[in-house]
Amino acid sequence: PIQNADAQKLASFTKNARVATASDEGTNREAAPESQNDAGTEEEPETNEGNEDNDGNEKLNILLLYADDWRHDTLGAAGNPVVKTPVLDNLARRGIRFTHNCVTTSVCWISRVTLWTGQYMSRHKTVGLNDTAFLSYWNETFPALLRRHGYHTGLVGKWHLRSPPVANKWDFARLYAGKHYYRRPSHTGPWYHVTELNEMDATTFLKQRPRDKPFFLKVAFYATHAEDGNPLQYLPQNASMGLYRNVTVPRAKTHTREAWRLLPDFITPQNPGRIRYNMRHNETNKHQRMMKNFYRMATEVDTSCGRLMKLLGRQGVLNNTLVIFTTDNGLFQGEHGLADKWYPHEESIRVPLIIKDPRMPKEKIGTVDDNFVLNIDLAPTILSAAGIDIPERMQGRDISQLYYHPDATTNGDSREQGGGKVKEEVGEWRNEFFYEHPKIPPPVLARQMAAMKAKQFQRAVKQMASMKAKQMKMAAKQTIPASEALVRKEFKYFYWPDYKVEQLFHVGGGDPYEEVDLVNNPQYSDIMTEMRERHRQLKEMVV
Numbered sequence: 027p028i029q030n031a032d033a034q035k036l037a038s039f040t041k042n043a044r045v046a047t048a049s050d051e052g053t054n055r056e057a058a059p060e061s062q063n064d065a066g067t068e069e070e071p072e073t074n075e076g077n078e079d080n081d082g083n084e085k086l087n088i089l090l091l092y093a094d095d096w097r098h099d100t101l102g103a104a105g106n107p108v109v110k111t112p113v114l115d116n117l118a119r120r121g122i123r124f125t126h127n128c129v130t131t132s133v134c135w136i137s138r139v140t141l142w143t144g145q146y147m148s149r150h151k152t153v154g155l156n157d158t159a160f161l162s163y164w165n166e167t168f169p170a171l172l173r174r175h176g177y178h179t180g181l182v183g184k185w186h187l188r189s190p191p192v193a194n195k196w197d198f199a200r201l202y203a204g205k206h207y208y209r210r211p212s213h214t215g216p217w218y219h220v221t222e223l224n225e226m227d228a229t230t231f232l233k234q235r236p237r238d239k240p241f242f243l244k245v246a247f248y249a250t251h252a253e254d255g256n257p258l259q260y261l262p263q264n265a266s267m268g269l270y271r272n273v274t275v276p277r278a279k280t281h282t283r284e285a286w287r288l289l290p291d292f293i294t295p296q297n298p299g300r301i302r303y304n305m306r307h308n309e310t311n312k313h314q315r316m317m318k319n320f321y322r323m324a325t326e327v328d329t330s331c332g333r334l335m336k337l338l339g340r341q342g343v344l345n346n347t348l349v350i351f352t353t354d355n356g357l358f359q360g361e362h363g364l365a366d367k368w369y370p371h372e373e374s375i376r377v378p379l380i381i382k383d384p385r386m387p388k389e390k391i392g393t394v395d396d397n398f399v400l401n402i403d404l405a406p407t408i409l410s411a412a413g414i415d416i417p418e419r420m421q422g423r424d425i426s427q428l429y430y431h432p433d434a435t436t437n438g439d440s441r442e443q444g445g446g447k448v449k450e451e452v453g454e455w456r457n458e459f460f461y462e463h464p465k466i467p468p469p470v471l472a473r474q475m476a477a478m479k480a481k482q483f484q485r486a487v488k489q490m491a492s493m494k495a496k497q498m499k500m501a502a503k504q505t506i507p508a509s510e511a512l513v514r515k516e517f518k519y520f521y522w523p524d525y526k527v528e529q530l531f532h533v534g535g536g537d538p539y540e541e542v543d544l545v546n547n548p549q550y551s552d553i554m555t556e557m558r559e560r561h562r563q564l565k566e567m568v569v
Contacts, residue, residue: 085240086384086411087347088172089338090404091331092141092244093324094134094184094203094251095367097356098127098376100324108275109321113332114351114380119392121349121382122429128513129401131463132355132367132374134251135186137401141354142167144405144420146462146568153464155187164195166417168405169242173197175414178239180231183224183246198234200227203248206261206323219263220248221323225330232337240412245334249323250357252306259306260319266326275317278361280539281307286363288541292525296504298468299358302365313360320359348411349382352404361539370461370511370520371540372533377401383411383426390429398456398513399425421568428455460564461511465524468504512561519557530554 099106103115103123129137131147139145139152139160151159164170173179179196184203200223202208208223209215218226228245235241252259286300293299306316331351338344356374358364367374379399402422409416410424512519516534521527530544530553531537544550 085176085413087240087338087343088177088242088408088411089334089347089349090242090244090408091247091334091349091351092183093247093327093351093353094249095355095357096250096324096327096353096378097359097373098125098378100250100321101378103380104378108270108273108317110269110325111328113328113335114378117331117335117349117351117382118380118394121380121386122390122392123394124379124381124399124425125394125396126515127352127377127379127399127401128375128459128461129355129377130459130461132369133463133466134184134354136464137354138184138186138246140401141404142169144168144402144416144422146402146421146460147464148462148565148568149419149421152187158187163419166419168408169244170195171409171414171417172242172412175412176239177412178235178241180228180235180241180243181246182227182231182244183220184248185246198231203246203251204254206248206253206256219261219326221326221330222263224248225333228330228334229337232334232341242408242412245330247327247330249327250320252302257305258319259316260323262319262322263326266322269322269325270318273318275314275321277313278359280362280541281313281360283363285361285539285541288543289362289364290522290525290527290529292507292522292527298504298506299364299366299368303358303360303363306365307360317359345384348384348408349380350404350408351378351380352401353377354401368463368466368506369509370463370513370518372538375461375511375513381407381425381429383430385411385426385430387430393429395428397428398459398515399428400456400459423456458512458514458560458564460561460568461509461513462565462568463506463509465508466506510561510565512557512564514557517553517557519554519561521561528554528558530557 098104100109100111101114101118102109102111103118104125130140131137135155136147136152139150140147142164143150143160143166147153151157160167165174169179169181173196178198180198181196182198182200185201186203202220202223206220207217208220209217210223224245224247228243231243232241250260253261295301307313335344335349338347354377355367356372356377357367358369358371358373361373362371400422402420403425404422406416406420406422407425410426416424507522507524510521510523514534516532518531518533518540520529520531522529528545530547530550531540531542532544532550533540545554
């Protein structure tokens with residue numbers, strides 16, 4: 027049982043989160059950012075401009091700040107009128123922000139394996155939570171290569187795969203995720219918010235690291251992911267509950283019944299995206315409460331990022347550290363009548379990316395880049411910054427070529443999409459990419475199958491094949507259907523392979539919210555034909 031101060035803390039939080047405030051749910055005032063000073067964040071991390079304590083290292087240190095379920099516009103720097111992210115906004119002013127950074131598969135665990143490997147799902151073969159194929163070639167992932175080349179490596183927070191990394195894969199690892207509050211020590215210690223633990227463990231790594239080696243640290247924040255199974259969904263820290271009280275979070279243009287009805291027929295009310303929508307966004311007061319708690323958690327992550335960078339500044343190594351902020355996938359927050367991610371829409375696949383690189387030319391500092399960059403690019407980017415050769419099987423490209431190498435051009439095609447070693451000469455950057463997402467069975471069945479051994483898994487698949495028609499129909503309604511896309515700035519082509527359904531949206535021609543399906547419009551038949559063929563080509567290239 028929870029006792030004394032711990033009980034009071036948790037009870038107080040639960041009351042606050044349930045009730046929110048009258049302002050959370052009922053205000054009609056227009057949304058406006060409050061003073062940054064009220065956010066409790068540090069706008070300018072302390073730095074040591076002289077870099078006096080750089081430990082004699084010439085190699086860059088690398089800090090990867092990796093949030094969860096954080097879409098591209100959850101930043102003040104991206105124009106969000108409500109959320110306060112002064113630290114990350116300042117990081118963008120000191121570095122470069124990419125407006126069209128996308129994930130190749132919008133779901134937590136697959137995106138994380140793509141990060142480690144620099145590969146599409148079709149190549150790294152990690153589809154389910156119990157898939158461990160990528161561990162067989164862990165030595166070719168960027169953390170392993172960094173460690174082999176003398177880096178002190180650390181992972182804090184969310185791992186999210188059934189097989190945790192063994193001790194010999196990291197120099198420092200503290201892994202946990204799934205809840206917003208934890209006791210430490212377990213069962214007996216005080217309660218901490220998961221973001222507090224992320225910051226505490228990252229601080230421990232940075233203070234205890236050997237000073238004669240460069241370091242790599244990934245801080246895998248669990249925020250702003252919802253706490254699945256908890257009706258409150260988003261549980262910020264008590265100290266943050268005063269934020270955003272006197273604002274109304276704007277409702278998205280496609281947060282309507284009409285937009286929901288425009289989705290393909292096989293996305294039914296039993297679809298997990300619709301079920302989670304009803305948990306979070308189907309009522310005005312509920313939507314306001316959920317969004318404000320979501321933003322509170324985002325501001326908490328922002329604050330922690332600032333404290334970690336301040337620590338690096340006090341240690342005198344911030345100016346010799348490559349700092350990257352990004353996340354695993356985007357998030358529907360009522361758009362198209364959905365919640366969560368998975369599908370190829372902009373809200374799901376576009377995520378923030380900010381890079382502060384000590385090598386960056388002055389004319390690039392504080393700029394914004396709208397080229398397509400992908401999560402498969404992060405592994406090659408990090409290895410390149412460390413001066414390590416990029417493995418042939420990695421499919422991404424070194425993003426620093428867009429701001430560091432003078433021969434980069436950005437007006438070309440992505441014919442090399444299938445991968446291979448990144449060459450020193452940049453050539454043309456991509457202007458399109460292939461997106462993929464697997465079918466995910468109903469949640470209960472998915473959890474059961476994830477815990478199965480290989481033989482049990484195959485047996486379950488056979489049992490599913492023998493289900494009666496009525497059972498199959500219900501299971502299909504609760505399934506996250508597979509989806510694919512060819513993404514360009516002008517047009518987006520969707521393909522739903524389970525149903526052989528195609529869609530076409532003119533996102534650059536007056537339909538940025540993907541509402542008008544042109545698939546049956548004869549005026550666009552030539553574009554459909556070309557994009558269908560190009561989609562097929564890229565799909566073959568990513569294997």
